Amino acid sequence: MIAEFGLAALWMAAALAGLQMLAGFASLRGEDEEALGTLVGRSRLSVLRAVKAALSRGDGDDILAALVRPAAVLQALLCALSFAALLLLFIRTDLSVALVAQNSHSAKPFIFKLAGTWGNHEGSMLLWVTVMALAGGLIGLLERRLPERTMLATLAAQAFVGLGFYAFLLISSNPFERLPEPAAEGMGLNPLLQDMGLAFHPPTLYFGYVGLSIAFSFAVGALLTRQVTPDFAKVMRPWVLGAWIFLTLGITAGSYWAYYELGWGGWWFWDPVENASLMPWLAATALLHSASVLASRDALRAWTVMLGVVAFSMSMIGTFLVRSGILTSVHAFAVDPERGTFILALLALYIGGALLLFAVRAGTISEGERFSVMSREGALVVNNVALSAILGIVLLGTLYPLLTEAFGVRVSVGPPYFNPVGAIFFLPMLAVLCVGPLLRWRRDSFERIRKPVVAVAVVALAVLAGVYFAAGIALLPLLGMTMAAAVAVASVMPLRGRSLRRLPLPVWGMVIAHFGMAVGLFGMAADSAFSREKLVAAQVGETVEDGPWRVTLVAVEPVAGPNWTALEATLHASYQGGAPHVVHPQARSFWTPPQETSEAALLTRWNGQLYTVIGGEAEGGRWQLRLWWKPFVTWIWYGGILIGFGGLLALIGRLAGDLRRRSAQAQIALRKGPAA
Amino acid sequence: MTWLRWILLALVAGLFGLFAYMLTQPKDEFVESAMVGKPMPAFDLPAAVADRPGLSSADLADGQPKLLNVFASWCVPCAAEAPNLARLEASGANIVAVAIRDRPEDVAAFLAAYGNPFSRIGKDDISAVQLSIGSSGVPETFVIDGRGVIRYQHIGDIRDSDVSVLLAELREAGA
Amino acid sequence: MRLFLALLVALAAPAAAQDLLPPAPYAYRQIADPALEAKAQALMETLRCLKCQSQSIADSDAPMAGDMRHQVRSRIAGGEDPEAVRAWLVERYGDYVSYKPAMSATTWPLFAIPLVLLAVVALILRRRLGRAK
Numbered sequence: 001m002i003a004e005f006g007l008a009a010l011w012m013a014a015a016l017a018g019l020q021m022l023a024g025f026a027s028l029r030g031e032d033e034e035a036l037g038t039l040v041g042r043s044r045l046s047v048l049r050a051v052k053a054a055l056s057r058g059d060g061d062d063i064l065a066a067l068v069r070p071a072a073v074l075q076a077l078l079c080a081l082s083f084a085a086l087l088l089l090f091i092r093t094d095l096s097v098a099l100v101a102q103n104s105h106s107a108k109p110f111i112f113k114l115a116g117t118w119g120n121h122e123g124s125m126l127l128w129v130t131v132m133a134l135a136g137g138l139i140g141l142l143e144r145r146l147p148e149r150t151m152l153a154t155l156a157a158q159a160f161v162g163l164g165f166y167a168f169l170l171i172s173s174n175p176f177e178r179l180p181e182p183a184a185e186g187m188g189l190n191p192l193l194q195d196m197g198l199a200f201h202p203p204t205l206y207f208g209y210v211g212l213s214i215a216f217s218f219a220v221g222a223l224l225t226r227q228v229t230p231d232f233a234k235v236m237r238p239w240v241l242g243a244w245i246f247l248t249l250g251i252t253a254g255s256y257w258a259y260y261e262l263g264w265g266g267w268w269f270w271d272p273v274e275n276a277s278l279m280p281w282l283a284a285t286a287l288l289h290s291a292s293v294l295a296s297r298d299a300l301r302a303w304t305v306m307l308g309v310v311a312f313s314m315s316m317i318g319t320f321l322v323r324s325g326i327l328t329s330v331h332a333f334a335v336d337p338e339r340g341t342f343i344l345a346l347l348a349l350y351i352g353g354a355l356l357l358f359a360v361r362a363g364t365i366s367e368g369e370r371f372s373v374m375s376r377e378g379a380l381v382v383n384n385v386a387l388s389a390i391l392g393i394v395l396l397g398t399l400y401p402l403l404t405e406a407f408g409v410r411v412s413v414g415p416p417y418f419n420p421v422g423a424i425f426f427l428p429m430l431a432v433l434c435v436g437p438l439l440r441w442r443r444d445s446f447e448r449i450r451k452p453v454v455a456v457a458v459v460a461l462a463v464l465a466g467v468y469f470a471a472g473i474a475l476l477p478l479l480g481m482t483m484a485a486a487v488a489v490a491s492v493m494p495l496r497g498r499s500l501r502r503l504p505l506p507v508w509g510m511v512i513a514h515f516g517m518a519v520g521l522f523g524m525a526a527d528s529a530f531s532r533e534k535l536v537a538a539q540v541g542e543t544v545e546d547g548p549w550r551v552t553l554v555a556v557e558p559v560a561g562p563n564w565t566a567l568e569a570t571l572h573a574s575y576q577g578g579a580p581h582v583v584h585p586q587a588r589s590f591w592t593p594p595q596e597t598s599e600a601a602l603l604t605r606w607n608g609q610l611y612t613v614i615g616g617e618a619e620g621g622r623w624q625l626r627l628w629w630k631p632f633v634t635w636i637w638y639g640g641i642l643i644g645f646g647g648l649l650a651l652i653g654r655l656a657g658d659l660r661r662r663s664a665q666a667q668i669a670l671r672k673g674p675a676a
Numbered sequence: 677m678t679w680l681r682w683i684l685l686a687l688v689a690g691l692f693g694l695f696a697y698m699l700t701q702p703k704d705e706f707v708e709s710a711m712v713g714k715p716m717p718a719f720d721l722p723a724a725v726a727d728r729p730g731l732s733s734a735d736l737a738d739g740q741p742k743l744l745n746v747f748a749s750w751c752v753p754c755a756a757e758a759p760n761l762a763r764l765e766a767s768g769a770n771i772v773a774v775a776i777r778d779r780p781e782d783v784a785a786f787l788a789a790y791g792n793p794f795s796r797i798g799k800d801d802i803s804a805v806q807l808s809i810g811s812s813g814v815p816e817t818f819v820i821d822g823r824g825v826i827r828y829q830h831i832g833d834i835r836d837s838d839v840s841v842l843l844a845e846l847r848e849a850g851a
Numbered sequence: 852m853r854l855f856l857a858l859l860v861a862l863a864a865p866a867a868a869q870d871l872l873p874p875a876p877y878a879y880r881q882i883a884d885p886a887l888e889a890k891a892q893a894l895m896e897t898l899r900c901l902k903c904q905s906q907s908i909a910d911s912d913a914p915m916a917g918d919m920r921h922q923v924r925s926r927i928a929g930g931e932d933p934e935a936v937r938a939w940l941v942e943r944y945g946d947y948v949s950y951k952p953a954m955s956a957t958t959w960p961l962f963a964i965p966l967v968l969l970a971v972v973a974l975i976l977r978r979r980l981g982r983a984k
Binding site for chain 3: 262264266269271272328329370371372373378381382385386389392393396397400404407409410411412413414415416417421424425533534535537615618619624626
């Protein structure tokens with residue numbers, strides 16, 4: 001019953017999306033309609049016109065326009081119900097449903113049964129459409145600050161994109177399919193996914209990644225109704241910020257999960273799936289900054305719209321790459337070229353359509369005058385361009401092996417390419433980041449900011465020289481640490497001479513987010529430069545030294561868990577001769593499906609982590625022990641959290657400010673009275 | 677810079693074309709050796725079992741073209757290809773082998789169960805020879821000519837249709 | 852206790868094809884000289900494990916990855932230059948085995964395009980930034 005209910009809800013949600021799209025597009029007028037033709041195609045346009053003619057009441061659009069928002073809200077509700085149905089099926093381990101039988105197991109701990117809902121292709125696609133529907137529903141319910149026709153066009157675009165994914169789900173990836181006979185037992189969830197971090201990483205990532213669909217829809221809506229204005233930027237910004245925060249936290253969580261779960265202490269490998277989550281983030285970050293220029297100076301219109309389209313396009317391309325099987329990755333999902341073809345068709349329709357619309361309409365978006373080099377908007381242009389270039393590099397490196405494979409040659413592109421080539425654009429961008437937030441809009445002078453800039457430069461040079469002579473590390477980590485120090489100092493400079501209690505939240509948000517970048521970068525550089533590894537075949541009772549740590553292997557014992565058995569080592573680790581801490585790394589064996597994982601045990605200090613792994617048995621009754629002392633590695637994720645937190649402060653600040661303004665306006669209207 | 681927008685569109689169209697094309701291609705799982713056409717590197721492996729001598733690079737440069745089979749007793753497809761190896765030997769091919777990461781008793785048991793078409797079997801406990809010829813898994817079969825040059829690589833187990841191909845390559849190597 | 856542990860380990864091992872021989876000597880042993888080990892580690896992080904989906908040989912427990920680590924470490928311990936070891940592997944497996952793409956007829960766009968991007972960036976900035984009115 002639940003499965004059928006879920007499927008029915010999904011069909012109804014899809015139908016509502018169709019209604020939302022038709023009604024929204026049909027309410028467009030005149031030339032906006034012509035532009036719509038570019039987006040959806042001439043033949044469909046004539047269908048829309050026919051629908052409109054049939055439904056309109058002479059004076060036009062009332063019925064249709066009135067339907068759009070309720071349709072969006074209802075669609076969100078139904079889709080959420082459908083997803084709830086799938087959740088329930090997994091929680092109850094309903095083995096008559098094919099998806100549950102393939103991906104779950106009655107012996108799975110509850111929380112991981114829950115996580116199993118999205119730990120597979122169909123379930124995660126259902127999560128995708130649910131997030132899209134929720135985003136559309138929230139906008140339909142709450143957002144009224146733009147001209148109504150733009151809002152309707154936006155909601156229509158959102159439904160247009162959603163429909164394709166509904167079709168994908170319902171036609172080729174039905175999550176609610178029943179088995180002819182209920183299975184005796186499930187085939188079990190991948191043991192690598194049986195982890196709290198990973199359980200909640202996909203939803204966080206999806207709220208970000210798929211949440212960027214509203215940036216896409218806003219951009220299309222604004223293009224269609226020629227409303228690429230400062231208001232458009234102000235309205236779009238909090239929505240994009242919300243998605244961006246989730247994406248930042250999702251990527252951070254994913255990186256930390258890979259770090260401690262995969263057993264080797266690596267936190268980023270420029271793997272295609274990792275890049276698939278980074279590219280939308282890069283575009284969204286550029287979009288946020290670009291939107292602030294559009295909001296303040298009514299400039300960078302084309303850039304902002306383009307970035308809105310690019311951000312979600314990257315999300316869609318990412319999901320294509322992950323699910324089609326054309327790229328090799330540790331993270332790859334269901335490998336199915338047929339599904340890949342479907343998604344590619346959707347990509348061509350949406351991205352192609354949006355770009356075509358942009359190319360046709362963008363001529364009418366005037367670009368505005370030049371910016372002064374010494375100005376806030378000048379710095380933001382550099383930021384935009386640098387982030388876009390980095391996005392291009394990541395895309396190039398990710399797709400290049402695919403390109404050569406088409407010609408029969410196989411190459412691998414990994415960290416030795418991405419790190420230095422990315423740095424070419426990233427490091428100068430950071431230098432501009434040191435100066436940008438201090439500059440005023442329109443035109444500023446270097447004299448005014450000379451003192452803080454010199455202070456930053458002095459710190460940078462001091463760190464550069466200090467680290468170089470004290471530690472003699474490689475160039476890239478050295479530059480990374482230098483710029484991290486520079487950005488750390490520069491990010492708090494905007495607080496100079498201002499009352500900290502009266503400072504608007506968005507400014508605090510900016511300061512903290514930029515400071516978080518510095519913290520994260522420092523962690524990355526430190527880990528790269530100062531990590532110390534120790535591999536030993538240790539006997540029980542033996543002590544090993546790794547950097548400032550002395551680690552003793554005290555015991556190795558078998559233990560059992562709900563669906564695994566393991567060899568657990570007991571280690572006593574003492575830092576610089578201090579009191580010993582006890583850790584228990586494990587080598588685990590799951591039985592459904594049979595797989596071995598390594599559960600690293602971590603000891604965290606403020607200045608780094610001791611990463612311990614127990615491997616297999618070596619000769620002579622010894623045990624493979626792997627130890628890493630990773631100075632400041634945790635700062636990588638603290639930095640990510642700070643960036644997300646900064647975004648959150650900015651979001652709260654803007655929403656609060658907006659509420660205050662609206663209530664003030666309402667008060668003024670009240671005071672003026674009905675006669676005004 | 678309006679032309680930039682059209683370039684972007686063209687690039688995206690090209691990208692989707694690439695995606696579409698790659699979707700039609702079968703997944704290329706195998707890593708081919710880059711040593712085809714180059715001489716066998718020098719090596720000298722001890723015997724893997726009692727009743728066959730070991731294998732060295734000198735044995736492969738003795739004037740007679742040979743098939744080199746890289747196998748292991750723990751490799752399931754190696755058992756599957758045993759009948760075809762026997763057919764190749766019966767057709768006159770001289771097949772030598774390298775046993776990867778295998779204990780002598782396991783190799784002996786494998787050969788007893790599936791037949792022994794090899795004239796020599798080298799024992800490669802740390803995959804050194806396998807790595808030196810660019811082989812990335814088991815089973816693989818190489819055609820080596822009389823001067824010790826690698827002429828052809830067949831990845832995966834030898835199917836019925838592959839037997840004639842290998843014989844033809846062997847003949848060509850001898851010519 | 853030892854027997855129980857051995858039994859547990861044996862039961863826990865997957866039934867799929869795996870060899871029974873111990874890892875190669877340098878698969879899980881570091882070179883005694885820390886400077887050489889650091890060079891070896893840096894190289895291993897950029898070499899691809901051929902039996903894995905997408906991991907370096909430094910990040911994989913596959914036996915072949917261990918054998919490749921053995922080759923890398925024994926050669927570097929013997930005095931070979933890391934790039935020579937990389938070249939040795941590339942000579943056997945092609946560019947696929949190295950995560951560091953080398954400039955060649957097939958990879959030149961990887962290096963040319965960033966330069967083009969730099970030029971485009973410079974062009975855009977020149978058009979956008981200047982004396983404001």
